[in-house]
Amino acid sequence: MQPFLINSSYSNVIDDFQQQEVLINKLKHRFKTYGYRQIKIPAFEYYDMYASINGIVNTDDMVKVMVPKGKVLVLRPDVTIPITQVMVNHPTTQNDRYFYIMDIFRYHDQANQVNERTQAGIEHFGKKSATTDAEVIALAIHTLQDMGFIDFKMEIGHAGLFKALISLAGLSKQELIHLQNFIQSKNIAELEPYLNSLEIDDPLKELIRNIPFLYGLPGDVINAIQKYGLQENMQAELQHLIDVYDILKAYQLTDYIIFNLGLINDMDYYSDIIFQGFIEFIGEPVVMGGRYDQLGKQFGASIPAIGFAYDLQLLERALQRHELLATPTTISDIIVYYHPSMQKKALTDTLHLRKCGYVVLSFPDQENSLTTSACTIHYQKDSCTLINKGNSYQFHDITEVQELLVMQEGEV
């Protein structure tokens, strides 16, 4: 092989793919049981669409392709934005539920490498309500439970609350970015002097200074923020979070919930409740989501919605770390070896077994002795033998084999 053809991300495509399939099937199944239907959208999108939407995906990070007529396309850098655009031209009924398993493409930092990541997520189109928001969070938790995780937390915050607070301060874009960075990393040591250098009213300054501490058990966080005497509209947003939490109590999921009012999502389209799920030993959130009621307006329509997405590569890392990955399945249930004179009977029987759902490989006379299986069938010139778990049985008709297999499976 020519050395420059080696791509490190191909290292273990075979086993990894099998394990990813198991994972994807679990996710699909759970999404379906909550009434979601799978959709797919094209991999190529118009660059103009992303360039015209304010500050959502950095245009430098997008993978661009020129088509001969001069139009610029991008490889899908995000899923939520194009799905919302599809919904604009699609008469929505309330309660439209879709899920997707799709790849997204972005340039990775300065490394000039295209980063391809698989996202598995859901979008729930419909008016904001505490019951909907709680159910979406419950689904995210339910899927994590399906995968076998025990130690994980879902952090719940509110993008609107934070934006409303910040807008009161009247900061420049540069100042806002600085402030967000300090809050996101809970960097109190630098947040304080930076806040003091800004011209903000003292009570507001005090509140912003304490945002990183608005973290922990929902009751404690709510009590802590009430002290600052919020404005009416913010009070309503806070009440929404409390309502969602009360419903999560009914789902009996409160053990997994933490409030983090300093939570800021880099995707600017979130407008209300936001959440992200952390699994022990994995420093990045494996699932992120929230409500984005304003995004549709960028396409000239009102499409309230909430959604979340799993990063499958991160999930696999978490599964591996917690030893929860599915063990690779053996390739075959039964191997058939036959003498050339018995080819017709052997192949007819193989077909019969496959129709019954068994995974069967067939070879002329032990030609391929590398493949092994607990169960083999041998067609010699004068006899047919089934060898299953060390015991051998003579048979004439394939239905006898079937009966034997069913019987022995019952014993196990």
Place this chain on the structure above:
Amino acid sequence: MEAFTLAVAKGRTANQTIHLMKKIGIIFNNFTSSSRKLVFYNSDKTIRLLFVKAVDVPTYVERGAADVGIVGKDNVLESEADVYDILDLRIGQCTFAIAGKPGENLNKEKPITIATKYPTITHNYFSKKGKAIHIVKLNGSVELAPLIGLADAIVDIVETGNTLKENGLVVLEEVEPISTRLIINKASFAIKSTSIQPFIEKLRLGLEE
């Protein structure tokens, strides 16, 4: 209490950390500064202490190999690790600075060449200033670069300024103050909050004394 792992930069930070821990009543019995052991436990085995190379501390914490880390801010900034940078431990205080030969002009029209162990910080600082530069990444003895013409100036941490003085260099511009930080893995902060939060609180109080 749930146990957690603390990664500390080897060398001076390690000694200062052990001292700080002692002050807040956390004792690492077998620790001696000359020991070559890399793993220690405190007396009630609730903290596992790892000694790792300073530049690797943010990586350990970001990837969850350690829940908590103690390391200089220079390494946190350079790694751009996605972690909580939660507490300034007020030890190891020094400054990030641009240094060069006396009278070196940093505002020349054509791009200047900077030698540094910290290419990311250097890049970020100059791009914020809107100034084009060339970066030469070195791993030590950075002060040598301007003397032999490898670079026009250096970006490095300056503590006393003695190394600069002895090599005939001066601070041309201060970038930002540096000190030792407590950093925390974001998942650990959520999941092990019952053991990590009290630890942070103890340290915070210890620092105020």
